[in-house]
Amino acid sequence: MRSTVALLARQAALLVAPLIRAVPWPPLLAASALAVAGMLPALLGAAVPAxxxxxxxxxxxxxxxxxxxxMVDPMAPVTITATPRWLRQWLRFTLVVVPAALVWGALCLAAASTFPAAPVPGLVxxxxxxxxGGPAGxxxxxxxxxxxxxxxxxxxFQGALLVMTLFVPSRWSPWALPGTPSWAVVHLAWWAAVPVLVAVLFAANREVR
Incomplete structure (x- = not known):
């Protein structure tokens, strides 16, 4: 068991550099730029809490x-590697999710002063x-x-999930604002959805047989 873990760790370390070159970064860079641009009023202290x-x-x-x-490896069907597919896929996921999380976290901290309360756990x-939803789909x-x-x-998949939320009765809309009576309840549902999406990722990142 210990030798297997050590082997996987060595394989992961060797894969990081090639995957950094292989991952398409422009979509994430463009998304980050748009995210920052959309938060500029809050970052400048000129936005209302909503x-x-x-x-x-x-x-x-x-x-x-x-x-x-x-999450898409164009060479997967024609390339035989000594590393399991799940390891390559999870490394791809980690390489983009970590910087995405850092960008979102920085925006959240920068805008926290505009919140009327402390809704950060719900927003997370x-x-x-x-x-x-995007990487899972x-x-x-x-x-x-x-x-x-x-x-x-x-x-x-993201779009489908978003459209589905529009049909939820307004009283239980998942898009409640901080301070509203339904905030705590609807965010239990948000947190319940997290392990479901993680399970989808685990299922999708398995070997293709």
Whole structure:
């Protein structure tokens, strides 16, 4: 067991540099730029609390969409490697999710002064679901289609989830604002959705047989 873990650690270390070169960074860079631009009023102290909250929600969706493109390995069907697929996929995921999380976290901290209360845990739950939806959808599609277009499935999945929330009665809308009576209840649902998306990622990142 210990030798297997050590072998996987060595393989992961050797894969990091090639994957950094292989991952398509422009979508994530563009998403980060748009996220920052959308939060400029809050960063400059000129936004109302609702605008800051919605800016963070949109930023999470954008960053998740940008990260989706990293989950597709165009060479997977024609390249035989000594490393398992799940290791390569999780490394791809980590390489883009860590900087995306840092960008969103920095925006959240910068805008925190505009919040009327302290809704950060709830906003984190929202951001995790909004951001993980893109990579999860792309990871599922990449099992069948190893082409960059498969990343669009992540965007489509995000869009489908967003449209579904529009049909929820306004009293229980997941897009409640801090301080409203339904805030605590709807954010239990947000946090409950996080392990579901993580499970989808685990299932999608398995070997393709």
């Amino acid at each position: 605008a800051s909250v919605w800016g963070l929600r949109i930023a999470a969706l954008l960053l998740g969409a940008g990260a989706s493109f990293a 739950g929202e951001a995790l679901v909004c951001a993980l 792309a990871a599922v599609a990449s099992r069948a289609v190893a082409a960059p277009a498969a990343a669009l499935a992540g965007l489509a």
